[in-house]
Amino acid sequence: MKYLDEYRDPELAQRLFAEIRRITTRPWAIMEVCGGQTHSIIRNGIDQLLPEEIELIHGPGCPVCVTPLEIIDKALAIASRPNVIFCSFGDMLRVPGSAKDLFRVKSEGGDVRIVYSPLDAVRLAQQHPDREVVFFGIGFETTAPANAMAVLQAHRLGLRNFSMLVSHVLVPPAISAIMESPTNRVQG
Numbered sequence: 108m109k110y111l112d113e114y115r116d117p118e119l120a121q122r123l124f125a126e127i128r129r130i131t132t133r134p135w136a137i138m139e140v141c142g143g144q145t146h147s148i149i150r151n152g153i154d155q156l157l158p159e160e161i162e163l164i165h166g167p168g169c170p171v172c173v174t175p176l177e178i179i180d181k182a183l184a185i186a187s188r189p190n191v192i193f194c195s196f197g198d199m200l201r202v203p204g205s206a207k208d209l210f211r212v213k214s215e216g217g218d219v220r221i222v223y224s225p226l227d228a229v230r231l232a233q234q235h236p237d238r239e240v241v242f243f244g245i246g247f248e249t250t251a252p253a254n255a256m257a258v259l260q261a262h263r264l265g266l267r268n269f270s271m272l273v274s275h276v277l278v279p280p281a282i283s284a285i286m287e288s289p290t291n292r293v294q295g
Contacts, residue, residue: 127161135295138163138295139163139168140166142165142168143198144169166281167281169204170245170276171245173276174199179203181203182195183212185241191217191239193217194219195220195243196245218238218271225242225244225253225254226260228240229261231268239269240270241272242269244283245273246277254271
């Protein structure tokens with residue numbers, strides 16, 4: 108894995124932490140937005156390597172973390188249908204619904220597939236014209252354009268077996284609410 112290995116260079120990490128320690132001249136309270144970021148920071152010990160002047164505050168959560176249970180349950184019901192290929196980014200497969208998650212649906216025979224782009228789901232719809240292909244479009248406002256492009260591409264191709272279950276969330280309102288709170292301590 109070329110790109111993953113590039114982010115696991117211990118010498119580079121030590122140089123970066125040394126530079127962070129060098130330029131940190133006062134206390135900072137910094138918030139990460141996404142639970143995935145929080146897990147990566149803690150799993151890799153980044154929180155322990157930062158100078159004590161840097162406090163990490165765990166943020167409001169990413170689209171995966173804040174997807175409404177009702178949407179998750181709809182996804183599970185759709186993915187359980189026999190004539191459906193249900194496509195999702197991998198991070199959604201472990202998110203629990205009321206009774207199970209997409210991994211469970213897959214283990215029970217549902218055709219649940221991990222894709223890396225909504226356009227991968229469009230290609231599956233082309234390859235399987237006899238099945239409904241549903242893409243689970245979860246994301247920030249930054250993922251909405253790719254989802255819209257997939258819908259446009261499916262329309263251009265005349266695909267009638269492609270659809271999406273979408274739940275987009277906006278980051279700016281959540282960040283504004285945090286920053287405008289009288290008890291806010293976040294500085295970056």
